[in-house]
Amino acid sequence: MFLFKFIVSSVLPFLILLVIKLIHHKRTTHSSQKHENRPPSPWKLPIIGNLHQLSGNQRSLSILAKKHGPVMLLHLGCVPVLIASSANAAREILKNHEPMFLDRLKSTNLGKITYNFKDLTFSPYGEHWRHAKRILVHHLLSHNKVSSYQKVREEEVTLMMDIIKESCGSLVNFSELMILHTNNVFCRVAIGRKFERKKVKDLIELSVVMIGLFRFVDYMPSLSWIDKLRGLDSTMENHHKKVDKFLDGVIEEHLCKKRREYDSDKSCEIDEEQCFIDVLLKNKENDDTTSFLFERDDIKGLFLDIFLAGTIQTFSVLEWALSELVQNPKTMKKLQEEVREYAQGKPNVTDEDLAKLEYLNAVFKETMRLHPSPPLIPRELTQDLNLMGYEIKCGTKVFINTWAIGRDPTLWDEPEVFKPERFLSSPIDYYGAYFELIPFGTGRRGCPGIHYSKAINEITLANLVYKFDLAPPSGEKPKDLDMSESSGALIHRKNNLFLVPPLAFK
Numbered sequence: 001m002f003l004f005k006f007i008v009s010s011v012l013p014f015l016i017l018l019v020i021k022l023i024h025h026k027r028t029t030h031s032s033q034k035h036e037n038r039p040p041s042p043w044k045l046p047i048i049g050n051l052h053q054l055s056g057n058q059r060s061l062s063i064l065a066k067k068h069g070p071v072m073l074l075h076l077g078c079v080p081v082l083i084a085s086s087a088n089a090a091r092e093i094l095k096n097h098e099p100m101f102l103d104r105l106k107s108t109n110l111g112k113i114t115y116n117f118k119d120l121t122f123s124p125y126g127e128h129w130r131h132a133k134r135i136l137v138h139h140l141l142s143h144n145k146v147s148s149y150q151k152v153r154e155e156e157v158t159l160m161m162d163i164i165k166e167s168c169g170s171l172v173n174f175s176e177l178m179i180l181h182t183n184n185v186f187c188r189v190a191i192g193r194k195f196e197r198k199k200v201k202d203l204i205e206l207s208v209v210m211i212g213l214f215r216f217v218d219y220m221p222s223l224s225w226i227d228k229l230r231g232l233d234s235t236m237e238n239h240h241k242k243v244d245k246f247l248d249g250v251i252e253e254h255l256c257k258k259r260r261e262y263d264s265d266k267s268c269e270i271d272e273e274q275c276f277i278d279v280l281l282k283n284k285e286n287d288d289t290t291s292f293l294f295e296r297d298d299i300k301g302l303f304l305d306i307f308l309a310g311t312i313q314t315f316s317v318l319e320w321a322l323s324e325l326v327q328n329p330k331t332m333k334k335l336q337e338e339v340r341e342y343a344q345g346k347p348n349v350t351d352e353d354l355a356k357l358e359y360l361n362a363v364f365k366e367t368m369r370l371h372p373s374p375p376l377i378p379r380e381l382t383q384d385l386n387l388m389g390y391e392i393k394c395g396t397k398v399f400i401n402t403w404a405i406g407r408d409p410t411l412w413d414e415p416e417v418f419k420p421e422r423f424l425s426s427p428i429d430y431y432g433a434y435f436e437l438i439p440f441g442t443g444r445r446g447c448p449g450i451h452y453s454k455a456i457n458e459i460t461l462a463n464l465v466y467k468f469d470l471a472p473p474s475g476e477k478p479k480d481l482d483m484s485e486s487s488g489a490l491i492h493r494k495n496n497l498f499l500v501p502p503l504a505f506k
């Protein structure tokens with residue numbers, strides 16, 4: 001019984017794919033030859049299109065792009081997907097033709113996890129998106145707001161350093177430590193409280209699984225019965241229920257806090273100050289021209305969206321920066337010298353020191369050049385368009401491969417080498433004007449969390465290298481540090497980063 005269930009849920013779909021592949025083991029002609037104005041495409045198979053050529057990560061897309069060019073058209077099942085892999089193509093899409101690329105692609109899973117696109121990241125371009133973004137930026141992510149979280153950041157950095165100090169000399173799981181640290185800061189500023197490690201981990205894991213589940217219905221609707229055989233609907237439903245319960249809990253806690261103002265119920269332990277979730281719960285956001293109502297699902301969708309971005313994306317950059325520094329001891333030393341010179345004699349590095357730390361800034365630019373998270377910026381074309389001489393159809397999904405752009409040898413000298421120095425004498429920054437470095441995207445749908453993540457990542461890394469000489473586990477050479485990437489929509493380290501922190505000075 002168990003074996004049967006296992007075969008039906010896991011192996012059968014892949015066997016079917018294999019059979020299809022064998023039956024149709026005949027190359028189709030290049031679509032670029034058939035339709036002269038279409039972008040070049042790799043050869044594809046009936047039904048599955050180019051799916052068999054993707055190993056689930058951006059590296060396989062980059063290899064295809066090297067062969068077929070910086071603008072290529074793939075077919076994932078029956079879905080046309082344009083892959084842009086050069087800074088020029090990114091500029092054309094995100095700047096010169098921006099109004100036609102303001103929508104995001106959709107999928108069944110995304111619809112489920114976002115409460116039917118009630119979040120911000122995958123919300124269609126329109127009224128809901130506009131209001132949600134304005135409120136998010138104004139009440140959580142503006143420069144002023146981010147500066148006002150200085151105390152929270154510093155307190156959390158101190159707590160994290162205390163944990164490290166206690167375990168000095170022994171192995172520390174820095175990946176876990178940093179994910180919890182970024183989540184603590186985010187939750188304190190957004191909802192006024194923190195969660196225990198297990199709850200955060202479970203919620204993130206469930207969400208990542210939900211986003212990443214491959215469903216035939218979205219790419220090969222004729223094979224959607226396989227999804228049913230694999231029980232994906234009920235898997236999604238179960239995961240969604242758990243995430244939903246967590247989000248309901250967050251909302252109830254805040255409603256309870258409000259009620260407490262009237263009935264002195266002491267059962268909720270959250271900060272008294274108004275935080276972002278309270279703003280959303282006020283329900284009506286008025287401006288001069290219109291009023292907008294946030295329903296409960298809108299609040300849950302938006303909150304989950306920023307909970308994940310505020311934690312996973314932010315932490316991932318920190319994790320890669322630290323990994324690169326440990327792997328490159330000379331770069332680590334240079335950064336330590338800079339930080340220690342400016343913060344000399346102080347108990348901690350503070351926000352005021354950060355503006356002077358040019359090399360630290362360059363370390364983050366270089367980290368995001370090599371490890372952009374997400375590696376692909378997703379958009380969707382909303383009308384037929386001639387793009388760089390190619391005819392592209394309305395509804396085509398678009399991915400800008402920032403991972404490939406960051407490693408393009410025509411843009412970067414020794415692109416695979418971690419070399420923050422390249423940014424010291426360069427005007428390039430990551431705010432969206434330089435298309436060779438767009439880890440946060442750009443334009444109207446660009447990331448609103450840049451200042452937020454910059455502030456937390458810089459203060460955390462500066463303090464870590466100020467206090468500790470971090471090294472790989474004993475016996476391991478820095479250059480042998482495992483740097484494997486995960487696959488999927490967000491790239492983080494495949495395996496946790498374990499380091500040994502001896503105290504540099506107390």
Ligand code: HEM
Pocket residue numbers: 120121122133305306307309310311313314317372373374377378438439440441442443444445446447448449450452453
């Ligand atoms: C280092 C950390 C981060 C990176 C690398 C990152 C990257 C990105 C990228 C590439 C996009 C797509 C941009 C585009 O389409 O042009 C995006 C969108 C978005 N990000 Fe971030 N992000 C980070 C942190 C954050 C944080 C901290 C938040 C909020 C707390 C956030 C919230 C969002 C939202 C809501 C969107 C969708 C914007 C829209 O569609 O209008 N991000 N981010």
